[in-house]
Amino acid sequence: MMPEMSGGELVVEYAIREQVPYVIGLSGHSLLPFLEAVYQRQDRITHMMVRHEHVATCLADGYYRASGRPLLVYLHLGPGLANGLNGIATAALDSSAMVIVTGNTWQRHYGRNASQETSRFFDAEQASLLRPLVKRSWAVQRIESLPEILHKAFKTAVSGRPGPVHIDLSLTIQAERADLEVPDPSLHRVPGRQRGDAEQILRAAELLAGARRPVIVCGSGAKMSGASPEVLALAEHLAAPVGCAHRGKGVIPEDHPLALGLVGAEARLYANKLVAEADVVLAVGMRFTEPDTSSWQPGAPFQIPPSRLIHIDIDPDELARYYPTEVSIWADAKAAVGEMLAAVKARRPAAVAFRQDPRIQELDRARAAWLRSIEEAQGSDAQPIRPERLMKELREAIPREAAVFVDTGKVKNWAYQQFPAYGPDTFYIGIGWTAMGHAPAAALGVKLARPDQPVVAFVGDGSFQMVPWTLSTAVDYDIPVTTVVFNDMAYGAVRDIQKAEYEEHYISVDVAMEKTGARFNPDFAQLAELYGARGFRVEKPAELGPVLREAMGCGRPSVVDVLIDREVRFPVAKQRAFRHLPRY
Known part of the structure; x- marks a missing residue:
């Protein structure tokens, strides 16, 4: 038998045996015994604290895509879990694995309106939030069942079609001690590849x-x-x-x-x-x-x-x-x-x-005829910068072997069509759930998994404003990812639909001051500098290449804020079905 261990210590010890390199999350009172166990084993597993749980789950998603290895993510009861849902959902729909541990209140307090407990339907209920988003969820009732749940969780996450899994740990289970064997992960894996009939x-x-x-x-x-x-x-x-x-x-x-x-x-x-x-x-x-x-x-x-x-x-x-x-x-x-x-x-x-x-x-x-059709736009010196010119400059500046992680919105459309990818480990995107602001944090995971590979995130200005605190994690842990902000001062993908199909009836898409109508965004380059990263702002096409190369070569987290023309509509190959819905 192993020496007596707490439930929190058992989780950490098993993660170490699974060779999990990082445990990542943000503290909360519902996780204190677990966090003490992490503290005691930092010689064997690297702990990362984020400033928002969204970063933890998105980073874990990016790490798995680039490495095929799941990370251990911990989320505080209630709001902590809610903050991490977008990253979990993106991983679920895009077949990416992670193991999520949520804290919960003491079992003796279930159903008593404990701090941050949800109990209007089920006592201490969290699994329902995750039901459509994970392959399996376990609420640990007895510490004796924890070893089996742990090896099931890691196996389930990576077997077949990969995906997130969830373990809910009450403070009771985290703190309780017992003489239990830590499972050998090698005895609970499914090796080899599934062969076709x-x-x-x-x-x-x-x-x-x-x-x-x-x-x-x-x-x-x-x-x-x-x-x-x-x-x-x-x-x-x-x-x-x-x-x-x-x-x-x-x-x-x-x-x-x-x-x-x-x-x-x-x-x-x-x-x-x-x-x-x-x-x-x-x-x-x-x-x-x-x-x-x-x-x-x-x-x-x-x-x-x-x-x-x-x-x-x-x-x-x-x-x-x-x-x-x-x-x-x-x-x-x-x-x-x-x-x-x-x-x-x-x-x-x-x-x-x-x-x-x-x-x-x-x-x-x-192919040659299509490339000729966009040559003029790619060479344009117009200001604001045409997106076609930005895509051309990005492809020329970013090394062939580098990885890009692309966010949702109009930026993904331009990248899909006009940013050629040259290998399976060079282009990533969260496309199933398409959560805005996924790419900046997911790109950090790619960089942790592949430290020698240059990594760049493409993101729109609307998405970047949802997650600027991602820069804190990049700076805290010195993760040199370059984030390129496609700044058109609009939610351009939806704006384009309103332009084409709704007689330019723009609503909820333009970033502007209500009283004057003047366009306004923060200076994202200055914002990056305030976070401790390098910041660059590009308004002239001729500046693109030199600035992009400087940002990627600076060896630090960096942001390149590029002002682009929001009136340039992406050339759609085929209208999507939502464009034909009745307008009511």
Whole structure:
């Protein structure tokens, strides 16, 4: 038996055995015994205190995406949990893992209106807040059950389709002591990759080998499983263009001749057209979400049928969910595509010379024509700065191997379409929940996971104003991430819809003084300096390149506040369904 331990000590000891590198959160009275246990083991696990719980959960999400390892996040009873919900929800919808521990009141105080206790329906209830957002939630009633709950929690978080899990720990359980064995994590894991059904792999290979216009579309499942080499090898063998769902951007380098880039609502038009004309579509680790399908509109990009669909996913609930599916393969993406490649080569040994393939040559011409169409905007010296010019300067200044984490809003649309990604570990976005202000904190997690990789966050001014205190954590722990603020003094994504579809009836979108109508934002560069970071403000296009390079090279957290033209509307490939709703 181990020496007698408290519940809090048991949680920390198990996290150490799981080789969790960081425990992160913000204190509260409901966590005091747990925090004492963390204090005593700082020789084995690094503690990080944030200034707002949103940073803790978003950072943990970014860390998992970049490393495949879950962090331990602690959240205070009630408001602390509520503050962390956006990061948890983003991780849930984007299949990213973390283990969340919430504090709770003493068990003897349940139902007695203890401080910050919610008990109008269930006593000391917190799990209901998280029910749609976690894979599993445990409320620990007895300390003897804690060892089993801990190994279940860590296994559940990373098994199958990853996601957050939750353990609710009362002060009673945190403080109580018992003689308990700390589980060995290696005895409670599911090693290896889930293989696809052999018959379905062969059926898929036959379809692909016989296809005349095959297309591959990859989501985050392809990136997370490390399937990029197999996807590229299969694509080159078949001369199959490779598009990406919104979470799959960068699955193959976007300067490869077979790269289509994004498909769906924010795609380049030629990419959607090519997918719509495919006779066979291989979907790898994607879920056919609303942005991927332009609200499931036929031909934007998917035309299924007549296209015949092969779908690979680690989550069986996602297979054959929206479209008729010729072959469904419940498997790890890397394993399934690798086996499929071998089966295709057995049936069709000779690879197609894709550079000479007429369809790929037509793709090359379409790509070149599209790039020519934005050349003038990319070179514009107009002030405020055109977004196309900013995207061009960002791509030239940011190293090819660097990682960017993109926030929601108009910034994500520009980045999807006009910021090429060159590898699976170079482009991240929170797109399922699309919480504003996610990227600045998530980028810190990427940097902690990959300290030698340059990391940049793209965020709009509206999003940045929701989370400026993220800079405190970056400065406190010397995490040198550069945040680029796309400052158009508006909530531009919604404003564009009002401009195009609602006769410019702007409401709740313009950042302005009520009495005068004058546009106003804080000076984000000065704000960064007040937090202890470097701050830069860019108003002239010629300043972009030098300032971006200085910010990224300064070795400190930095903010680059770029004033851009809010009247430039993003070129949408296909109208989304919400634009056709009745206006009432």
